[in-house]
Amino acid sequence: MKYIILLTFSFCTFLHPQTVSDKYSSAMTAFHSGQFAEASVLFEEFFDEYKIVDETFASAKYYSAESLLKLGRKNEAAVTFAYLVDNFYWTNFRVDALYNLGLIYFNLKKYDDSRTRFKQLLNEYPESQFTGSALYWIGESYTAEGKTDEAIKFLEEAVNDKRNNRFADYSLYTLANTYEQKGDYQNAVKYYDQLLSYHPNSKLAPVAQIRIGMSYFKLKDYQSSILELNNPILKTLPEDLYSESLYLLANSYYRVQEFPNAEKTYSEIIEKFPSSKFFRSANYGLAWSMFQQKKYNEAFRVFDFLSQGADSIAEKSFYWKGECKRYLGKNSEAFEIYKSFIDRYPRSPLVQEVQYQMGVLYYTANNPDLAARYLLAANSSESFEVRAKALTMLGEIELNKKQFKSASNFFESALEVSSASEETRNRAKLGLAIAKHHLGDYKNSLKLLSEIEASDASFENQKVNFYFAENYFAEGKYKEALNRYTYAEGKDEKFNAMSVYGKAYCYFNSGDYENASAVFSEFIRKFKNDTRIDDARLRLADSYFGSKNFEAASKIYEDIFKSGARDSDNPYTRYQYAQALYKSGKTEQAIQEFNNIQLKFPNSEYAEGSLFTVGWIYFQRGSYNEAINKYREMFVKYPNSSLIPMIYYSIGDAYFNMGKYDSALVNYEKVIAQYPNSPNVFDAVTGIQYTYLAKDQIDKAVQFIDNFVNRNPNLSFSDQVFFKKGEIYYSQGDYEKSKIAFKEFIVRYTNSKLVPDAYYWLGKSAQNLNQNEEAIISFEKVFRDYRTSEFAASSVLEMGAVYRNIKDYVNALRIYDAGIKELPKSSKLPEMLFNKGLTLIEMQKIQEAYQVFDNLATTYPENIFADKARLELGLIELSASRYENADMYLSYLGKARTDDIGAKAQYYYGLSLFEQKKYNDAITALLRVRNFFSRYEEWVTRSFLLLGDCYVKINDKRSAEEMYRAVLAKYAGTSFGKEAQEKLRKLR
Structure with missing residues (x-):
């Protein structure tokens, strides 16, 4: 703030009476006293009487504008500052006015005007105190408009101007964040690191700390990510950001195969942030961390918990809980789980793995001779997948015997098997890469490893990285080898020892003796019984280094x-x-x-x-009584602790987990009653709700919600609590009550971010009650008024389904077209296009449907609905007897997919060949349905019936009869059975 010495008016006393000077002084006094409204009035009175354009007049104009700015009258202040800047080139106040004018325009989001004034300041006052700050605000203005390249230019100038930038930390953060948005994580790391180094006390430091961790993660520099994400400053972040940083930290630990640390960090997320969006993913990561540490019982419990869900994590967890039992040697339990898995997920791509596990059991039982005999027999299987896996495991047996040439032959044979899964091919490639390394063929070994990494970066990460490193080391490429050895440390202690040893020698052979000393010290400490220990001690004498770990x-x-x-x-x-x-x-x-x-x-x-x-440790171990006792000690020892609300909540959770629901309720209610402003209140409310549900007291759960929100209508999360009322009724299948609850929510919380969710579930409730008109009104509301909601696209699909169900195809098309036009960035756009195509088919508008499907397949080639569209294109071509085009689509899908789409396509490919009277080719195609899509019974059964027809055409009645009888035996009394029976009668 400028302070001016009041100018004397003696030289113009005969023109201006003393009162003018008094008004100027009074105005300045009012301004410096913070009485800006009075100052503004006095300055205007001064201007009315003082007509000399001098420094006094200019200073009055400046402080008049400052007064208006302090009063929040930005537009008026801008006019006055602009007048001063444009008319008083000689005044000392002009540079301050220019800077303030730029700030005002920035705050008003007039970014072009803001930049114009800041650039004017830089051009006319290049050495002013505002130079660095002006550069920063120009960069910020470009960032606000998404003009990243221009923003970077000015922000870098702001960062480099270390003299006159009051926003040095903000300049660094915005510059780093802009680079991060561009995907230039190297530069993002560079500037985040400068912020943390030069401005450790900045309020931006905690946020910068998580961003630098994220940037290192994107660069796959997981060790650096771990280092940054372990900074205690992250604990000051809000819960959503802190839980995200922990999830990223856990993933980083997992990527470098530090599974114990990964397990602890995943557990921390689960225990501290049960409402986090990362909850299920963290559980899955926890289970895998335990599995990798051979904690199969613990892993089974988590996989079992996750398998109760209905998402992709549930499906994978169901399979892996069976694998846990197999790894525990509990084969009978594993078989029961496998059987249940097939019943529950008959179309899962994991089913074929279940059929192969006996060979694995022999192999893991350390009986290679018996395993080899079994695997050789399995090599005659009609399943390409089983044959490829059998050959791969035979190669691994030879590899363990150090018969590298023989192993290489088996792996190469496995890779020659067509249609094997990616995982099996990667395993065969890994074995072949290892064999070739030991045979001295480093170039081809590296080529195979690169193919594996490009195909699936997470596949056998420790072993792949280790052999990358070994090949690079053999070629003398120590920098590349060092990087790979770092990533090759994980669960397998044998590879850990070899990786640490290899890292040490990389440093040693590169002349970096300080790092070599540190790593050799690590090797000596960790692997005292290793045969290379004497050599390590010798090399430690040659190279010294100390490091923190x-x-x-x-x-x-x-x-x-x-x-x-x-x-x-x-x-x-x-x-x-x-x-x-x-x-x-x-x-x-x-x-x-x-x-x-x-x-x-x-x-x-x-x-x-x-x-x-x-x-908390006792709680985590499931020792709830011990946990409760420890928590209660807090009341005696630290009665005024800020942790007391958390203590009551934690005691409630402990009782809940013990099934002592009444005691849980008592402690949850204490949080609400005694600490209503605590951040634990929402968790306590949720705990009470789930406690009532656990006691099967639905009405009490709902009554509690009503009572709570009535008593606490202004809490920030009251809407979230009330929303659960509708969710409870919907989950119980009481759709009438769920409708009432969601309607009440909409009326009561008109400004809640959950309003679009409520309209959507209101529509679903009505839809389940066959109240189609009401359902459409609700879905239409979501689509029309809440375009940014995740439920907007879902509402379009639901409306389309309702219209198609009542055969109102015109309105179905209308709503699909509206969704496609208005939601161009929705992930559900391909699904909308596909359903539009189906609607056109139902309307018999085949040509228009064809165009929609073709556009979908071309525009979104990797999306599942693109393949569904290709299937429909194939069926359209088949129905028109355009067999060449039909065969192109159907044969491609039959080979490219392993799900129901592939099964259906393969069947219709066989039908196309049948219609073309290519009966032998049709038989080959239909047998492929049985061999590759055995879990899709409808298409296997249809294939059997059509196979019978093919055999009839080539006069092989015996084979035809076998096909029909196979269907009749399994489906007697069904439409399939009746069709088979009729064909048998005609055959006779």
């Missing part, structure tokens, strides 16, 4: 404590040591250390956190 943390702390150093009495050091023990999986020692902190440092800021953590 989490594995060494607990040992460092122990050394401090054993030495009796002063730091051993520091509660922070003790707390960190306890955390290190806990993160290393030494739970009991961690509990003991946390307890010691409470005894030794009862008044420390870490004491109550230690007690709470002990309770």
Whole structure:
């Protein structure tokens, strides 16, 4: 703020009486006293009387504009600043006016005007105090308009101007974020790191910390991502961002195969953020982390929990819980799960894996001779997948015997089998790559490994990276080898030892002796019984390095404590040591250390956190009584702790998990009653709701919701609580009540972000009651008024389904066309196009339908609905006897897909050949339905009937009879059975 020395008016006293000077002084006094309204009035009175255009007049104009700006009258202030800038080139206030004018236009979103003024400032006052800040605001204005290249240019200038930029941290953050949006993660990391290094106390630092972790993750530099995402500053973030950072951290641990750390981090998300959008994904990651650590019982429990759902995670979890049992040696239980899996997911691409597991059981039982005999027999199977897997496992047996040439032959034979799955081909390629490495063919070994990584980057990540590194090392490419050795550390301790050893030698042979010393020290520490230990000690003498790592943390702390150093009495050091023990999986020692902190440092800021953590550890282990006892100690030792609401909630959860629902209710209600402003209130409300549901007291659950929102109408999450009322009724199948609940929600919470959701579920409720008109009104409301909602496209599809169900095809087409036009970026656009095509077929407008399907297949070639469209195109061509075109679509789908689309396409390909009187080719095509799509019974059965017809045409009545009887035996009394019976009669 400028302070001016009041100018004397003695030189013009004869023109202006003393009152003018008094008004100027009064105006300035009012301004500096914060009385901006009075100052504005006094300045206007001054202008009315003072007509000399000098520095006094200019200063009055400046402070008049400042007064208007302070009063929020931005447009008026802008006019006054502009007048000053454009008419008083000589005043000292002009540079400040220019800067303020640029800021005002920016805040008014007049970005062109804002840039014009800031650029004017830079051109006319290049050395002013506002130079750096002006550059920043120009960059921000371009960012606001999505003009990233222009934004980067000015933001980089702002960052480089270290003299006059009050927004240096904001400049760095916006620049880094702009690079991140462009996908240039290297530069994003560069500028986020500068922000964190030069402005550690900036309020942007926590957000920058998670963004740099994300950027490293995108660069696949997972170790750096782990380092950044472990920063304690992230704990200050809001729960949604913090849970996201933990999920990213857990994934990074998993990618580098630090499965214990991944398990702990996934568990933290699950325990602390049960409402997070990452909840199920975190559970799945937790199960896999346990599985990779051979904790098959624990993994089974999580997979079993997930398998109760209805999403893709549920399907995969169902399969893998069977695998858990197999890995535990509980083969009979595994077989029961496999059988249930096939019944539940008959069309799953995982079914074929179930048919192969006996060979795996022999192999894992360490009986290679018996496994080889079984696998050789399996090689005669008609299933290409089984044959490929059998050959691959035979190659692995030879690989273990170090018969590399023989192994190479088996793997090459496996790769020659057509139509094997990607995973099986990758496994064969990996075995062949290993064999070729040992045979000295590094070039082709690397080629195979690259093909695997391009196909599936997560496949056998540890082993693939290790052999990448071994090949690069053999070729003397130490930098590339070092990178791959880093990623090759994971669950397999044999590969861990070889990877650490290889990393050390990469540094050593590259002349980086400090890093070599650190890694050789790590090798010596971790693998004391390794045969290469003496060599490692020798090379350690040649190269020295010290580095910080989490594995060494607990040992460092122990050394401090054993030495009796002063730091051993520091509660922070003790707390960190306890955390290190806990993160290393030494739970009991961690509990003991946390307890010691409470005894030794009862008044420390870490004491109550230690007690709470002990309770949380017991809770996580399922020792709920012990957890409750520890939590209750908080009431006695730390009655004023900010953790008390969380304690009551956690006790409620413990009782809930024990099935003691009344006790759970008591503790949840204490959170609400005693701590109504606590962030734990919503969780407590949810806990009460689920407790009533667990007790099968639906009415009480609903009554509780009503009572709660009536007592707390203004809470930020009251709408979320009330919405659950409709969800409860809908999940119970009581659609009339769910309609009432969703209608009440819409009336009561007109501004809630859940309103479009309520309209959609109102429509679904009406639809389930066959109240089509009411359903359409609700869906139309979502589509018309809430285009950005995820339910807008779903509403279009539901309306189309309603219209088609009542054969109102005109309106069905109308709504599909509207959805396609108005929702061009929706992920459901291909589905809308496909349903439009089906509607046209139902209207017998075949040519128009053909055009829609063709456009869909061309525009979205990788989408599942593109293949569905290709199937419809094939059927249209078949119905028109355009067999060449039909065969092109149908044969492609029969080979490209392994699901019901492929099964149906393969059958109709056989039918096309039959109609063309190519009976032998038709037989081959129809047998493929049986061999490759056995889980799709409808198409297998239809294929059997048509196979019988083919055999009749070539006068092989015996084979024809076998086909018909096979159908009759399985489907007697059904339409298929009757058709088979009729064909048998005609055959006789």
